[in-house]
Amino acid sequence: MKERNPWHTPLTIIIAVIGVIAIVALVTIAVLQNKPLIPKYKYGIVLDAGSSHTAMYIYEWPAEKDNNTGRVEQTHCCKVSGSGISDYASDPKLAGESLKACMRDAERFVPSERHEETPLYLGATAGMRLLNIKDSAASDRVFQAVSESLQKSPFSFQGARILSGQEEGAFGWVTVNYLDDRLEQGLETTGALDLGGASTQISFISDSFDGSESPSNYVAFRLYGNDYNLYTHSFLCYGKDQALRMALAHQTQSGPGSIVDPCFNNGYSAVKNYSVLYESPCVSGRKPSSAPQTFTHTGKGNFYECQEVVKSIFNFTECKYSQCSFNGIFQPTLQGTYGAFSAYYFVMKFLNLTDTSVPLQSVKEALARLCATPFDTLKKQHPEVKLKFLNEYCFSGTYIFTLLTEGYNFTSRTFSDIKFIKKIKGSDAGWTLGYMLNLTNMIPAEAPDTPLLPHAGYVSVITVIALVLFVLFILSLRPLWPRCSQKPQIV
Numbered sequence: 001m002k003e004r005n006p007w008h009t010p011l012t013i014i015i016a017v018i019g020v021i022a023i024v025a026l027v028t029i030a031v032l033q034n035k036p037l038i039p040k041y042k043y044g045i046v047l048d049a050g051s052s053h054t055a056m057y058i059y060e061w062p063a064e065k066d067n068n069t070g071r072v073e074q075t076h077c078c079k080v081s082g083s084g085i086s087d088y089a090s091d092p093k094l095a096g097e098s099l100k101a102c103m104r105d106a107e108r109f110v111p112s113e114r115h116e117e118t119p120l121y122l123g124a125t126a127g128m129r130l131l132n133i134k135d136s137a138a139s140d141r142v143f144q145a146v147s148e149s150l151q152k153s154p155f156s157f158q159g160a161r162i163l164s165g166q167e168e169g170a171f172g173w174v175t176v177n178y179l180d181d182r183l184e185q186g187l188e189t190t191g192a193l194d195l196g197g198a199s200t201q202i203s204f205i206s207d208s209f210d211g212s213e214s215p216s217n218y219v220a221f222r223l224y225g226n227d228y229n230l231y232t233h234s235f236l237c238y239g240k241d242q243a244l245r246m247a248l249a250h251q252t253q254s255g256p257g258s259i260v261d262p263c264f265n266n267g268y269s270a271v272k273n274y275s276v277l278y279e280s281p282c283v284s285g286r287k288p289s290s291a292p293q294t295f296t297h298t299g300k301g302n303f304y305e306c307q308e309v310v311k312s313i314f315n316f317t318e319c320k321y322s323q324c325s326f327n328g329i330f331q332p333t334l335q336g337t338y339g340a341f342s343a344y345y346f347v348m349k350f351l352n353l354t355d356t357s358v359p360l361q362s363v364k365e366a367l368a369r370l371c372a373t374p375f376d377t378l379k380k381q382h383p384e385v386k387l388k389f390l391n392e393y394c395f396s397g398t399y400i401f402t403l404l405t406e407g408y409n410f411t412s413r414t415f416s417d418i419k420f421i422k423k424i425k426g427s428d429a430g431w432t433l434g435y436m437l438n439l440t441n442m443i444p445a446e447a448p449d450t451p452l453l454p455h456a457g458y459v460s461v462i463t464v465i466a467l468v469l470f471v472l473f474i475l476s477l478r479p480l481w482p483r484c485s486q487k488p489q490i491v
């Protein structure tokens with residue numbers, strides 16, 4: 001006769017089934033309870049109304065993670081066609097019209113059920129700062145027109161305003177460090193170098209700076225439980241387009257009918273209007289009293305001579321502080337690494353000079369070669385590059401080199417601390433993300449509480465504990481285990 005399996009008693013089978021059901025239920029509940037919710041995103045839109053153009057950025061973050069960092073990402077960027085809003089001073093309505101195509105784009109990228117709650121900001125930078133200096137009524141009319149246009153969008157329009165240079169510098173620094181996850185983790189921060197069309201910003205933390213020597217360059221932050229004493233300065237008129245105006249103004253002081261410019265390649269020639277050149281407040285005070293209507297601008301392409309012209313737009317001597325960058329502006333000792341973006345990136349990328357491990361002398365030599373290249377050859381070498389940019393690379397490269405080395409005092413040792421960047425983890429480097437994070441209170445002053453274990457770790461621990469409990473439970477029933485397999489003992 002076949003012997004019965006001693007485990008096949010009704011009691012052990014019932015215990016095993018209940019045990020398995022209990023474990024499955026425990027793990028299922030743990031997984032469902034703690035599973036991140038189906039990603040539902042929230043959105044924010046920032047329009048960067050720059051001097052040369054406007055760009056719209058859409059950011060998204062998981063709805064349930066408002067207070068965590070490293071989670072806000074740029075999902076879309078739309079370049080507004082045409083020029084910057086400050087160029088519409090004579091016809092402000094067109095400034096509002098120009099934004100419409102990108103706003104329609106935003107309606108497609110942001111799910112319609114989120115439209116109403118999505119904040120929409122417009123921040124204007126140095127182009128509008130200059131228009132405001134030149135004609136504040138015209139600047140108000142431009143803001144009126146863009147605000148009316150944005151109010152018609154389905155988003156929650158939060159206003160249009162000019163950012164101060166200090167805000168532009170500080171928010172650029174926040175963006176770079178946020179995207180690099182340096183703020184939440186309390187890591188050493190990286191400085192931010194931003195070169196726009198009309199202004200340039202430098203922002204960094206220096207141990208030697210606590211704000212006492214030059215309070216106007218000081219911004220204090222408390223982020224994720226850490227205090228930061230940030231040095232920041234924005235140089236109005238030292239963006240690359242206004243710097244070029246100042247260099248041309250220097251060369252046309254006497255009102256000549258033509259100039260031969262070492263910062264433009266040999267073979268370049270254009271007729272330029274005196275009144276257009278001198279309309280900017282950066283140079284308007286220097287307009288020659290007698291000059292023809294136009295002048296012929298031709299190039300001769302010489303880096304070393306160009307550097308002399310570029311140096312003439314800086315004042316390196318005046319300084320009432322312990323140390324200065326230029327124009328009598330205090331700057332503490334450079335420290336740490338730097339992310340250089342916007343026009344720094346465009347120009348250095350074209351020049352193939354984004355690798356800063358090359359010696360400064362090699363950068364100089366590359367610039368000397370570029371400036372010495374005849375313009376026709378340059379056009380043949382780069383048929384894909386827009387002429388308005390190609391014309392100016394000799395000037396722009398020389399300007400960047402001079403600004404960094406003579407202006408901010410980067411040396412052949414510290415130059416390699418600069419990284420020329422466009423994006424970090426898919427989001428553009430610039431002030432817009434930092435601006436939105438600040439306005440939506442998305443970076444807490446204190447570090448948020450974090451769960452003891454990550455989700456996967458939590459589920460594993462629960463499963464292991466459940467199994468151990470089950471085994472212990474079975475073992476505790478040992479007295480009930482059938483003993484029929486034991487041999488009868490002989491007494």
Ligand SMILES: Nc1nc2c(ncn2[C@@H]2O[C@H](COP(=O)(O)OP(=O)(O)O)[C@@H](O)[C@H]2O)c(=O)[nH]1
Binds near residue numbers: 049
């Ligand atoms: N070489 C080059 N320059 C660019 C490009 N896009 C913009 N720029 C120039 O870079 C400068 C800075 O541009 P941007 O960061 O948009 O500055 P903003 O308009 O002042 O905000 C301006 O002089 C622009 O004309 C590009 O694709 N290539």
